[in-house]
Amino acid sequence: MDFAHSARAADYLARVAEFISTEIDPIEPGYHRELATLDNPWVTLPVIEELKAKARERGLWNLFLPDERHGAGLCNVEYAPLAELMGRSAIAPEVFNCNAPDTGNMEVLHLYGSPAQQERWLAPLLRGEIRSAFCMTEPDVASSDATNMVATATVKDDDIVLNGTKWFSTGIGHPNCRVAIFMGLTDPDAAKHARHSMVLVPLDTPGVKVERMLPVFGRHEEPFGHGEVSFTDVRLPLDAVIAGPGRGFEIAQGRLGPGRIHHCMRLIGLAEKALELACKRATGRVAFGSPLAGLGGNRERIADARIAIEQARLLVLNAAWKLDTFGLKGALSEVSQIKVVVPNMALGVIDMAIQLHGAAGMTDDFPLAAAFAGARALRLADGPDEVHQGVVSRIELKKYVS
Structure with missing residues (x-):
């Protein structure tokens, strides 16, 4: 194995380093100070959108995606040093549209989403126009064992109905968060790893409620944060299920x-x-x-x-x-x-x-x-x-x- 940077990775590494040094580092301390003074810190400050536009113009966008149609086409070894550079800054991952959980959610939609799901959700995520959340962990069970999940995603006729409470749903506090991926129990009698489904849930769907934002060691990590979210008889068409029931x-x-x-x-x-x-x-x-x-x-x-x-x-x-x-x-x-x-x-x-x-x-x-x-x-x-x-x-x- 050879960990020397490929020519393509070296080029991106130099460009990302230069962008962070000249565009992000000079404004980041002021960004955090301004956010801390706001009565409502759950906002996107204009400087973030300005930086995102600059990064996209320079081709420093969706660097995590190995598919060249949507991203940089880098493999994991090539992307790893770029992620390391971004990790030095609290805002760089969002600026380059490479922040979690959006990266994982985009990968899910890219690999498993239907054409309609990709058009509705993947395309605006790739453009950085919206944000997303991932709802898997639950407060009432040991979620280190995902088979413990008690939240349900039940097929009823041509719909899927969601019930349960999720927490530490990262990104749910962002003002541009529009969709969550919900993982729930669909068939308790199926094989152990075929019981659960993943469902795309628009956050304005009736029955979805962000109950509270959760501190982590006293920090709410605005404007993304981690939330506790309840789902009460949330009814969606069956085509909201990613890849079909039981494939969670x-x-x-x-x-x-x-x-x-x-x-x-x-x-x-x-x-x-x-x-x-x-x-x-x-x-x-x-x-x-x-x-x-x-x-x-x-x-x-x-x-x-x-x-x-x-x-x-x-x-x-x-x-x-x-x-x-x-x-x-x-x-x-x-x-x-x-x-x-x-x-x-x-x-x-x-x-x-x-x-x-x-x-x-x-x-x-x-x-x-x-x-x-x-x-x-x-x-x-x-x-x-x-x-x-x-x-x-x-x-x-x-x-x-x-």
Whole structure:
């Protein structure tokens, strides 16, 4: 395997880096300050739409999609370093139309959506005109086991009727969020992985209600956020079901493989940003007559952070290569490995950076507190560590069972 950048990837990498440096970095601190002063922060500030227009004009748009008709045509290994660059910024993923959960939802519609579903929902998502949410996790069951779902998607004549409550539905707070993908139980008597369906739900459908927005370590992460959403006798035509009833698990697996690569590479970018801030603080701040870098084992901590980031990046690139080469079945262990390793690595690096910043590291004067909350959340999002460790151990032990 060769992780050298292809000519195409290198070109995109240079252009994305230049755009972030010249267009995003100069305005991002002011963007966050302005959003924090608003009585209603669940809005899209004009600067975001301006940046999106610039990115699209320069061809830096939908970079995550491997299909050249709609995206850059990059494979996972080629896209991974771009995701890492975007991960350094809280707004860059949206600016390039590469933010979750829209990326995963676009992939679902691209791979499994009907022509009518693609025209109604995929096309405006690809243009960045609307946003979307993904409604899978539930408050009353252990959602780490998706077969526990109690929300229902019941076929009645030519309709599908949805009932239940979902939460941590990321993106539901965005003012441009127009559609959610709902996963629910359709046939409890079917085979274990053929019981559930995914349904496209316009958010203005009667019976859909955003009950509340949920804080993550005290942060609501406006303007996207994570919401608790109730579905009460939500009736939709059967053609709102993606790929047909009973195919929810199949779609979920197709969605989550690349998405985990994206999550992990963005998080590596965030860890790089934290290490950069830590090094600047360590060399520019003096205590007890010495730069912080020379005190209390900080040089060793910085070295350990660099080593941990490099190890994690190589593991993710290996998973991306296997996903490109063998598909999800051939990369199942590797994708689960990175989902365990990368958030834990990032937490360690960010915590070290916070410590070097002292009390300031816990404030919003620096992006470290928000980074720590985001990294910690990713030990649960897309499956908790223990689920992925179970996948890795099962695959490993299978090698020794005749």
